[in-house]
Amino acid sequence: MELDVKKHYPKDWVVLQNRVVECFKSMTLDEKRLFIMATPLARTTNVSSGEPIFISTDEFASACGLEITGAYTALGVATKKLFDRSFGYVRADKKKVSIRWMYKTAYGDGGSELYFTDEVLLLLREFDALNPYTKYKKEVVLRLKKDYSLDLYHLAKKHQNMGGFQISLDDLFEQLGLPESYRRIGNLKDRVINPSLDEITENTDIDLTYENVKKGRSVVGFKFTVREKPKPKPQLIAPEKDIKTVDLFCNMSDAQINKYSTILSKLSELSDLSNFPDYPTFAIWISGILRDPKSVREETAKRILKALHQKTDFKL
Template sequence: MKKEIIVKDNALINASYNLDLVEQRLILLAIVEARESGKGINANDPLEVHAESYINQFNVHRNTAYQSLKDACEDLFVRQFSYQSLSEKGNVINHKSRWVSEVAYVDNEAVVRLIFSPAIVPLITRLEEQFTKYEMQQISNLTSAYAVRLYEILIAWRSTGQTSLILLNDFRRKIGVLDTEYKRMYDFKKYVLDIAIKQVNQHTDIIVAVEQHKTGRSITGFSFSFKQKQTENKSSNLYKKLSLELSSSQIKLFSKKLSQLPEMSKYSEGTETYDEFAVRISKMLEDSTKLKELTPLLKKVGFK
């Protein structure tokens, strides 16, 4: 099964915004469309998301998909998000922007056409090491918008497996709860946090636990720890297969293919050509540790 990758700047992952489930899915499908088609994302050209893609990815009824996408177009146009950055003098800049500058639904074609706003384009498109990557498949079975947001927030901390303390008001904004919603902690936990954690644990590749932090008797924040789920021995079996069957000609072939992948950018030295990069990748494939590390990308470029 083809793996579709979502890439977002952590400034966007950590942004405070409120999108419903269909709107989040629409945004993610647009990102995938830009990457898979090679069209890329800019502030001028529309991206197309077909209802068929929505149906197949999220396993929803056809009629439901048509109406949901049509409604999402109406709501998405007025949605805003906020995030912070630092000025050249080190001062905090508080940004607010819309998600899209234009969105349209083509009735007879069941197609959404959208153009991301100028402010959001660089947050989605720059592929740097601080970005969070995850497979679309990980959120395909999540039916709570809060679960999608929680998963995004958590995997930004994948390298450590735990978050820092997130104050309650910050967490509410990050996960997309309005100030007027679920004011009682009992309701917030029952209808937001507990459902999100349950769905993440059931349907994604991580298991998460939450710790409450109190000031006196009141809960004032949360922190999360999580770990990768144990998978079957498919990866180790594939690695054994790779180490046994990756011939010198295959190393040469796949080194060239890997050199073109955006996901390989973190291994690049920046000034080298693709051919020079491919030569260095071939050396990496001869190293057992690096070979294991690059196995998922080898599968992506066609190794079977």
């Protein structure tokens, strides 16, 4: 049953509280994909913690651009890993609370059943000034295949209205859950930043670029610039072809084509179209147009049509 209230965005939008995304930074790419596919269903339906959200193997493969055999394995592994995931926060009374993302999963040939906990369902449905959130099209983010593209895309969309963001190295490692092996700047750029930004710019609705932030000679962070790509202009509907330029050429037999192309090749009205050494060669060119009027400019086809009807005995 669809919710009557709190349904701010349709199912093709991912809408996540910023703190939710900060919690899933340690997930694998396939876990994030599965989570992202499930959250719009949790948001827009009245499902409770005792009811499953179902993601089929076919749907997962199609949305993520995977072969069905690869999707079957990836979905199974992601489902198991998600079941083992938890996150935490500190309550007002200073007690540390740990929460599982979901309390039950089921997986088979057809797909995965995910049972979110009540606390997570609430997080996936509350969006207001006290619970800031980021939104983007589901189909856009699921195209991303690099390990850290999805996380950087979310950060970019989170700060898009400000034109970008600046982040220290320590915060970047924290936000993306990066291993210490990437502390060398060249390694970080080659393995994380450059491939992710290239993929984001090529496959999403934004251009994402960056520059170093230095302290002395050392790089201490990065400044990212986010620009929305210009939306494609709506294509104008082409006017209908003049029936006289195409349809009236149709259904001519080979004998008719040979006859009328010979006649037309000798008309003075069409002589300026010829760069051919003799009439027979010009006639061969005209016969090609009589067979396929779209093979030349429309204006040329119109001239030949006009001559065909006014200067010969051709009848439909």
